[in-house]
Amino acid sequence: MATIKDVSKLAGVSVATVSRYLNKNGYVSKEASETIAEVIEKLNYRPNNIARSLAGMKTATIGLMVPDILNPFFPELARSIEDAANEYGYTVMLCNTDNDSTKEQKYIDTLIQKQVDGIIISSYTIKPEHLTGLQKQAIPVVLMDNVFSSDSIVSLTVENRQGGELAVRHLLEQGCSKIAHICGPLSITSSRDRTAGFEHVCRGTDWFTPSLIGYSDFTVKGGYTAMKELLTMHPDLDGVFASNDLMAAGALKALQETDYKVPQDVKVIGFDGIGLEMLNPELSTIAQPIYKLGKTAMDALIGLIRKENDIMTDQVFPVTLSAKQSTMN
Amino acid sequence: MATIKDVSKLAGVSVATVSRYLNKNGYVSKEASETIAEVIEKLNYRPNNIARSLAGMKTATIGLMVPDILNPFFPELARSIEDAANEYGYTVMLCNTDNDSTKEQKYIDTLIQKQVDGIIISSYTIKPEHLTGLQKQAIPVVLMDNVFSSDSIVSLTVENRQGGELAVRHLLEQGCSKIAHICGPLSITSSRDRTAGFEHVCRGTDWFTPSLIGYSDFTVKGGYTAMKELLTMHPDLDGVFASNDLMAAGALKALQETDYKVPQDVKVIGFDGIGLEMLNPELSTIAQPIYKLGKTAMDALIGLIRKENDIMTDQVFPVTLSAKQSTMN
DNA sequence: AAATTATATGAAACCGATTACACATTATAA
DNA sequence: TTATAATGTGTAATCGGTTTCATATAATTT
Known part of the structure; x- marks a missing residue:
């Protein structure tokens, strides 16, 4: 593998000049540039990123921590983030945490040691104190679905509660008169918010009763089981709002x-x-807006990394009703 | 961020001793060890991986190139690979290539520059000449679903053709007497093999006709469309073998x-x-055996990286029939 | 024509680790 | 009681780049 020294030697200039040429900063004469270009071509030289990183430049790598890439929500997020990262010249390190604090902590340590320039974390379990290591190293963080305000942390969320309300209103508009709800883990803020949206609209109606809420876990199987139980108690229900699509799919099957x-x-x-x-x-x-969430997360992270002065602040994204066959008349 | 120098100074030893302590090689007295341990604790010191990598050690990072993480097959593969990588202390860089040669080439370059210790590639489009860069740098490669033999390349595939035969035989056993096939892209070897399996069993039966084969693209929508077409031509068909699950799901819907x-x-x-x-x-x-494929890929890669002498050779994994409701009697 | 300024380059320090080598001390073997 | 081996430690080179600084020349200003 050719090094910058090989190039400098063969081109008859110093490594400093080659470095300046590579980074397009400082002065390099046209002659020198041409010679260097030729030599690089000839040696098929590629700068060693590790050395670059060590010499104080950035690693051009970010970490992406998600609970589990097997949950179809996260490939979409991961894809959008990777696409955006790519445009910025960054590379993505994928970390599955299983919502396990120990794993999260271990990955955070690893990512710090690998000197990633920033981290995007989508986690239900993460707590502010888990990020102190990152704060100390001044590694920027973008948090999805979780809000703790801080200088080097930007949080992105969606209007979960409004979404919950929107879902129920849509069911009502479509003529439903007894709506059940399958809610997700209560430990998850966004899950609670969606349920709060449901309750806000339903409480006070004449048909509502707490037993119309089934407690589940964001999985297909969980939704399936919850639906079966709801049906035995309320065989006359005519609408179901599940807090995520996987549970809704399970409910549909049931x-x-x-x-x-x-x-x-x-x-x-x-x-x-x-x-x-x-x-x-x-x-x-x-x-x-999953794709937009990913793109925005990356934009925000880049802003933090480059310490741009118009750093993005926490954002709450609107959600939209996507009406398909399952609620048609 | 504390460096090894800080530790050595505070512990009153040389950096060499600290390094020996960290890597558990060479001699370090008990006293020194204890002092160093304390100082590390006190300074919350973590060795800088970038520096380590530059000093000749490995990056403990591998690249994973997949066509598209949005295709549900790949999260499963990615997950198993990441789990295995994790056990070995490796970290995974995720690269979506969209089966686009240019992107593949770009990613390979990037991964070389980032000095990954190895790469696992799942690609339909990759050709041997695309890997010459990796060969030059002696970066080990494990190839999934594609075979080109070479020293530093191990290929893992599954018995696609046998799988195709197995599928059709199962349909026949379940009493089907006119079986259609939705095949995937002909550019993909494993896709062609699956179709070959189908043809092998069906050709020669009295009901078979080429128009029972629909040509599609491995997507749900593609499977859906192909199924609709097949139905107009052969409304009396009673079995369908689709070359992947997504198309099968589309067919089911149709x-x-x-x-x-x-x-x-x-x-x-x-x-x-x-x-x-x-x-x-x-x-x-x-x-x-997706999980096993991922695990094996990682094992093989580690073998290549460590230049173990019992390096794994190309492997072809068996597939198994998973009979569920859609073919029951 | 002298004083600036812009352009161009190289020597050397530095980033944070690993490791070969030299040297000193202690324990064991002859 | 030596000779030899095992243990312990520090100095300095190295990995492959970036960057500060000093220096030299060419182009402008005054």
């Missing part, structure tokens, strides 16, 4: 198995807007 | 929309074994 027709007998709506196009009927959902 | 009952009227089987538990009925499939 309904179909129990010979309820969706959307004729029961209408179903989810939350997230992941592409579950294989479902029949297709699922209405409250869509998060 | 069948249900056209009021065919699955599995009563038509039985459907896919290929891959990705977890599409939200489908109703659940999809029978020819399952690849």
